[in-house]
Amino acid sequence: MRPKKGNLTDATKLQGDKLTEREAIERAKQGDAEAFKFLYDLHKRRVYSLCLRMTGNTASAEDLTQEAFLQLFRKIGTFRGESAFSTWLHRMAVNVVLMQLRKKGLPVVPIDEPTEPDEEVTVTKEPGAADERLAGSIDRLELQRAVDELPPGYRTIFVLHDVEGYEHNEIAGMVGCSIGNSKSQLHKARLKLRELLRVNRAEKAMKR
């Protein structure tokens, strides 16, 4: 995982009463309630946001966040610090969400099947015609809405790669697809997002 996109600085810096993440982990292994709360507060936004983006549903996201932290705290005694704690937790959260999606029968990755030409996400344009650009900016709410509208499979790949910062080989391992499939589905997800953003903007403009 690319560390530049992680929250490792926040996760290791001193906070509040000078408890560090490392100390909190050791105290949590002894069953210390405050240490559990400290670790939860440190990582809850990132884990909850991941669950929310991948499911698009606040109730499911809260259930999955609870499940991810519960699994983490059950296994915290086995954490030896070979990897960053945040990496360990986020990977656990991703697995919890993927397992839930599979249970519900939702695709965690779109299946590469031959599609009709009009079903394929492509960019259609007249030869030589210039497409309208997204005007150089996208605000967070606008993007959030478009991501929520993505089909579940596309959403999973997009969130894991572009939001969470996982590499294609990691995603392939987590969702059980080829690296090539992960790459092609990410590209289709981005194209679909562009289309959704443009449609949403056009609808908004018409209502004004």
Add this chain to the structure above:
Amino acid sequence: MKCVEFERVLPEYLEGNYLPAQQAHLQTCAACSNLLADLKLISEQAKSLIASHEPSPALWNALEERLRREGLIRQAQPSGFRLRSFSSRWRLAWLVPVAAAIAIGTVVKLHYPMKAGDTQPVVRQESIPAPPAKPISSEDLQLLTTVAERPPAQRAKYRANLDDANSFIRDAEQSAKQDPSDIFMQQMLINAYEQKQMLYDLAVYRSEPGEQ
């Protein structure tokens, strides 16, 4: 190179594998150049979603209960904020109606969607646009006064979270005002008010705000 060929190799291009033919095509094709710029923008902006949401305070309570039930929390005493005396809670009772007012305000706002030219915000302190100096409303000031005796780090967190919540409300109100029939933005507005109400709840029942 034609547009169709460029699109086929675009994923590789976005990963930094450039070919001279692709570069040449981009120089002459505005459509592909715009497409490339948009996809890069989407990918870059996606990072802003990484920790964009706060779970409800009830989530920790439920989790803590399960941890205790499973014997993972071995402390005999409940955590500090649970030990607050009844009288201490009673002193903060004024916050309950304030939180209720926020909740009612949200409901009223949704039942009477804003019209063009409507300049009457339901909750006074979140009026649009945000003044640059961020003056604090009397309700917010009262909350900060209530937590004034707590440690400086905690007070700072309350203030930071309050600013975040107010900013979220302003953004959501602005978007909802642009398109009052937009259900998604209405939901965002509800979420924004809930986030603020959560802060009031925390001040009433617990000793520390959500941290991150």
